[in-house]
Amino acid sequence: MARRNTLARVGRIYGVLFSAFMLAPMVVVLAASFTGEGYISFPPASLSTRWYVEVLQNNTFMNALSFSLQIAAITATASGLVGVLSAVVLVKPSFPGRTFLVSLAMMPLTLPHIVLAIALLQLFGSLAIPSAPYALLMGHILITVPYVLRLTMTSLGGLDPRLELASFTLGASRSYTLRHVVLPLGLRGILAGILFAFLLSFDEITISLFTALPGKMTLPAEIFSYASQGSDPVIAAASGLMIIISAVVVIIIEWWFGLLRLILGDEPAKRGSRPAGE
């Protein structure tokens, strides 16, 4: 009995330490972003919001933020359309070539982002088409479609097939049934996928860095170039801004669909999602 308690205590201590390790970088960035000093320090010597004021008045960061939001919105819309359209077809178990197509669509997830970025740049280069911002958009669409596809297939696959049959029996056409029965019932999963696509695109750094032009970079890419030149509290404030925006999207996903369900699938015991690489 005593050993059992010791083990439980060791476990609890490890859990606390591990949690502290996991959260430390975000906590430190948020704390450092509220410093009143002109340099990065943790814990900050004095508190102020001056660096947030600074970042909100900084044209470079604000242009990058608006560019990031536009790219994320276009990515989410395009991935949503492509993912939902194909999921509606691929969810039918009888569809020929279904397994092959689904695994092909999932393949961009296992491709290192750096290789995808180089490949897209070379494609646009060999076509002699200006790559910005199309290479960036295509890269983001490729890495987010799999999530929309998977989440939509899971939500539509879980529907009772008798609902569709009932609709047909009542004289509804296929497209009417799709628009008024199937899609509304799968709406939660579909919107969760689209929100996740938005967040993945907003957070993405490698493809953005490789394909963006100087002067028209996403916010993560802009933070990268500032951070590689030195540490200025304005970077902490820009990073704080990213955390806040991500947190808002995460809260919406959690309230609307469930974060754990998004990552782990329907039941916690299910296999984890494929990784979203760097």
Added chain:
Amino acid sequence: MAKAHRTSLLITHAAMLLPLLVILGFFFVLPLGIVATTSLKEEQTFPSLAQYLSIFTDGFYLEVMVRTLVIGLVTTVAALLAGYPAALLLVFSSSRWRRVFLFIIISPLFVSVIVRTYGWIVLLGPTGPIASLFPPDIRPRMLKTEGAIVIGLMHIYIPYMVLSINSAMAKIDVRLLRAAATLRASRWQIFKDIILPLSAPGVVAGSAIVFSLSMTAFSTPVLLGGARNKTMPFLIYQENLVLGDWQSGSALAIVLLAITTTVLAVVTIASSRIVNKVGG
């Protein structure tokens, strides 16, 4: 009538799949083909293995390649050693704490890699909280080291390790553990003879994911390792975008892709063997 209906349905389905097929074919398969072709060019000669030969005979390239492999391996081992107990804790904690703990492990995945990396720049920096534990004259230099790269990468990719091990552990039949306890097996025996072997597929899969992600990461090694500790992704960036040598840059990208694909393939086969062995 029924046949005509079937045909029109097939056309509708094909049309609905068209955007996905176009995106995958034109922006995924084709560009990868272009990279592979470019890597086989030497000046105007095609096909030629000259780019690959120069990668594997050049001392600098080899040094970077070995560093990338070592960083990938050390990150994976560190993530495994720290992540395994966390996965164990997740399985054996009460459902309320499991939820909280899962949230803490998963939530960093929703924050941009660049923000998490910047967090480590602050944490490991010369005025950061860790440095301030030391007296000013003997403060260790932590940024711009290979150790900093490993810590940053491990933090970023450890959630995949924990989730992967946890999913294997969650599949273990609880009755197996109860039976072992009834038969007076010690906790250590239960761990060693049941939990450890049955969680092996999760360990293998998680390790493969962490290894390939940390070998191919770009921004974290660049920011935490500095110019002295270059890894392969930085070399790919330099060759392609700075020097404009797309042929050599493509060959490097293919080598990196080959390493990670091989690891993932070997691991997939190995873990299905493990599953068969344990299951049978």
